[in-house]
Amino acid sequence: MSAASTEDHRYVLSLGCPDRTGIVARISTFLAEVGGWIVEAAYHADADTGWFFTRQAVRASSVDMSIGELRERFAAVAAELGPETEWTVSDTGERKRVVLLVSKEAHCLHDLLGRAAGGELPADICAVIGNHRDLEAVTRQHGIDFHHVPFPKDPAERGPAFEQVRELVDAHDPHAVVLARFMQVLPSELCEHWAGRAINIHHSFLPSFVGARPYHQAFARGVKLIGATCHYVTAELDAGPIIEQDVIRVDHADEVADMVRQGRDIEKLVLSRGLRWHLEDRVLVHGRKTVVFS
Template identity: 50%
Template sequence: MQHTYVLTLSCQDRSGIVHAVSGFLLERGGNIEEAAQYNDHATGLFFLRIQFTCNQVTEEDLRLGLKLFAEPFAMLWSLHPLAAPMKTVIFVSKDGHCLNDLMFRWKSGLLRLDIRAIVSNHREFYQLAAGYNVPFHHIPMTAATKAQGEAKQLEIIRNEGAELVVLARYMQILSNDLCRELSGKAINIHHSFLPSFKGAKPYYQAHDRGVKLIGATAHYVTADLDEGPIIEQDVARVDHTDGVEDLTALGRDTESQVLARAVKWHSEHRVLVNGHKTVVFK
């Protein structure tokens, strides 16, 4: 039986990296099915994603071999069995369009996820969760209960073994501690084409400025509000006849599509963080 894996890595660029990685896989009976690389000339970093099959050695042997192989290159690397869906927890507040979209795509087989729980500071979507047979956790959030609430959230994430947390219009600011805990594995959808119109009510801000384009941004969560590495963005054209309601409706569609693409690429291990930016191997 062939086992398929995804190997991602980054290191300082030097000649012979691709040759060395290919040779490492060949020695273990690996067959490369898909490969993409990027040389960042500004930073001197090299990024590589390889999808390969291998049945001559175990995953454990691959990991042990990669650990030794990567040391001379000072590589940051990760290995993932492609068949394993990514365990995911979704956070949501009162706007459910992104949540609905993700759940439908997941059940339709369009996202390689294992959605383990939905967490919300409101009760609105407990029936939606029940319809998909996904546990729903209502954790109210106030300034006085934020620390206890986040402790419960983190307990759920750890108990479910979540590799990804999706903030599907979760309208609470995560603490710095929780942001650090979720570094590199929490994706937020911002209902604005960042860096424009940060904070609350961006469609009102956009309408007030008479914009001709509105958009959405999916990015990794960091302690710097709405400034994490951007994964995906998109825009839609509007004009002077569109009111705030029109912008909001069009924006919701854009948000859902942008978030779904970002989640898909992350779950397929196509996104590598490059400082304040990302490398996305589509």
């Protein structure tokens, strides 16, 4: 948690593998051998899938080797845990990179820019890409590049625009591509290409109200709470693994415009929480679901 200054940076190990006896012992013994002072440790054994997940953070200063050597040595441990094991070791002292995709709605962009400026987001926002120019000025005020990529009205003709977006995004090799109310459905090849890195905020409590105009759908149904969902983007619309959700109470006096206004606050909170957890390697995806060590 808190700020990751280079003085007290941490090495963060995230891992998922088939569950069996002795995994915690194997990993923690390794960490002890390299001198790692554990400041955060979380585990989850998933009875449903028989999978084991862990995230551990050690003080970098307690480990007497480079992160490269640490990774090399841990690779041998991971190999013992089986060929399906997936793991990463990251350094909180290395800034992560984020690219934002936006359209006309300002609130999520404005919120993330403010959090980044305040040092709350453990990443740099490298670029903002918009299919409209509405959010260019506010982006540039924060000293961040804005790229305008116009999208044709006909969905069938958007291929070149998406290709341009892809190139602009990939130039930064970002840890997260955030669809901050981008309002465009990514083609499946981009979903695949950015798998595990593309994060969307959907303005409903999924799986309710998939697709367009969810506040209108919520108003028509007469629900008493509205919500927002932060999830990884997959080829199936609004069906990717959910990272975070939250809701706010509404009542009969709230018209669609009121729901839109109140919903913005939930969208901002849910997106910023989900993104921060993703950037801190707290989110492990398994199938259609996530483990979140928040």
